[in-house]
Amino acid sequence: MSINTALLAGTSGLRANASALAVTSDNIANANTVGFKRQRSDFTALLLQQDQFSSYNAGGVIASNRTMVEEQGALESSSFSTHLAIAGDGMFVTRQKAANATTSDGYFFTRAGQFEPDSEGYLANTSGYYLYGWPVDETNPIPTGPTDLSVLEPVRVSNIGGAAQATENISFSANLEASQAINPAASTYDLAANPNVSMASGDFTPDFQSTVQIYDSLGGIRTLAMSFMKSPTANEWFAEVHVVPASDVQATGRPDGLLASGVVAFTSDGQLDLANSTLPSTIDILASNATATDPQIGWATASGLAAQTLNLDIGGALTAGGLTQYDTPNELVESTVDGRAYGVLSSVEVDKDGYVNALFTNGLSRSIYQLPLATFPNMSGLNLEPGGAFSASPDSGQLNMKAAREGGAGAVQSRALEASTVDLAEEFTTLIVTQRAYSASSKIVTTADEMLDELIRIKR
Incomplete structure (x- = not known):
């Protein structure tokens, strides 16, 4: 009968609003919970099939809960x-x-x-x-x-080992004096004819020499000397790159540690003329366990070092810095190298692309993980x-x-x-509405009870 279905509808209303109250309470309780996604109660009417020639039967209501996972919470600094x-x-x-x-x-x-x-x-x-x-x-x-x-x-x-980085790139900037007096011995300088007589060996005195420090594969510091001697040919200088001390490297018939040699040429306005310069821009050093034969050269056998390629940048007509030849004294302007000595883990940072990067005390960083979403x-x-x-x-x-x-x-x-996606103002409003709806459902139950009581009284 309709009174019974009304009673059941009131009961379902009590049950549904009690569930909604629990959801709202959980939301409020988690207003400060990191990453919390609020839940929402959706009410669905339970309508029974009705016949227009009979009395109406109430179906009631049911509450279903949905977590609002897609909502974005505010980002708070940490x-x-x-x-x-x-x-x-x-x-x-x-x-x-x-x-x-x-x-x-x-x-x-x-x-x-x-x-x-x-x-x-x-x-x-x-x-x-x-x-x-x-x-x-x-x-x-x-x-x-x-x-x-x-x-x-x-x-x-944790347990991330330290890191070192071998030098790959050397940038060398200096001025070679245009009016430098030509060394009388320069006329006999010929590495092709006399490969063991060089500036590196001390048989020729360079007009200008400067050193740069590089890092090997184990993070050790090695010294390279850049030696220049003015050539009898105008606007040309003999150039050598060699290791100091020479014992750091080994090669058959090459005891002076010479890595590269050639000529650096300049234009009449003092700029480097790369087209006519023969000093190699790439220097290969073999691993210490490799067999080095002239003209190859490698790290000394006892050093246990890996092979290393050095890219030498001495500038050019279109490049700022590098070698120049002006009529001012020989002077080193700047030399820079990459690579790093050994460093231990100092901190961990995560970038916007989700890479977990280990940062070391020597300034190096290394990606160790990428976080998928x-x-x-x-x-x-x-x-x-x-x-x-x-x-x-x-x-x-x-x-x-x-x-x-x-x-x-x-x-x-x-x-x-x-931050949590809970909006306290909205939740308290929902709390009031839920409370009123619960009270209204309870009135349905009491009213239906009174009507059934009246029905029972008819028998008396």
């Missing part, structure tokens, strides 16, 4: 470099275990990025979810895959898990992992956290 937020779409990939995780341990997705190292250096947030990423190997491509979770590794920021066709279809995490479900669709700022994925923001 002092920790491993605190991460996402500006845009995507979620961090995590697991509840790090080094001892097995295939049976599931993957979880979260926006709660308050990651900090645990006792073993693995990054985990306050809910105990460990951050996972693609490992970066400088010699191999990153093993990315949109759905392959097996290539991910737990992000660990997980996306789903239906983010609202994810299953809600404890600690502000989510897991995949049939409703969420296929997982798609993307690099940050690619394919619609958001950017990773270091030293930031995503």
Whole structure:
């Protein structure tokens, strides 16, 4: 009968609004929870099929909850470099275990990025979810895959060895005096005819010499000398590049440590004439375990060094700096080299592309991981898990992992956290509406009870 269905409708209203009250309460309680996504209660009418020739039967209402995963929370600054937020779409990939995780341990997705190292250096947030990423190997491509979770590794920021970088590029700027008196011995300078008689060996005295310090493959400091002697030919100078001391390198028939030699020529207005200069711009030094034969040269056998290629930049007509020949005294203007001595890990930073970079005390940086951002066709279809995490479900669709700022994925923001998406003003308004609706539903129950009581009284 209709009174009974009205009673049931009032009861369903009480039940639905009680559920909505729980959702609102949870939202308010998590107003300050990092990465929290508010939930919303949606009410759906349960209408029974009606017959126009019979009395109306109430169907009631049911409440369903939906997590607003797509909503972006405000980004708040943090002092920790491993605190991460996402500006845009995507979620961090995590697991509840790090080094001892097995295939049976599931993957979880979260926006709660308050990651900090645990006792073993693995990054985990306050809910105990460990951050996972693609490992970066400088010699191999990153093993990315949109759905392959097996290539991910737990992000660990401890036990990272120190780093050094061998010198690759040398830039040398100097002025060679145009009015330099020609050394009488310059007329006999001929490395092709007499390869062991050079400025490097001390048989010829250079008119100008300067040294630069470079780094070998182990971060050790090596010294190169740049020697110049004016040629009897106008606007030309003999040039040599050699190692000091010569014992740092070894080569058959080349005891003076000479790496490169040639002529540097200048135009009549004092600029370097590269077209007529023969000093090599590339210098190859073999590894210490290689067999060096003249004219090749390698690091000394006992040094244990890798092969090294040096790119020598001495300028040119269109390049600022470099070698010049003006009528002022010989002078070194500037010499710069790249490479770094050995340095230990000083900090870890994450860039907008999701690369986890290890920074060393010598100024070097090295990417060790790249963080994928997980996306789903239906983010609202994810299953809600404890600690502000989510897991995949049939409703969420296929997982798609993307690099940050690619394919619609958001950017990773270091030293930031995503705030809760809860709007307290809206939640308190919803609280008032829910309270009124609950009270109204209770009136349905009491009214239906009174009507049934009247019906029972008819029998009396």
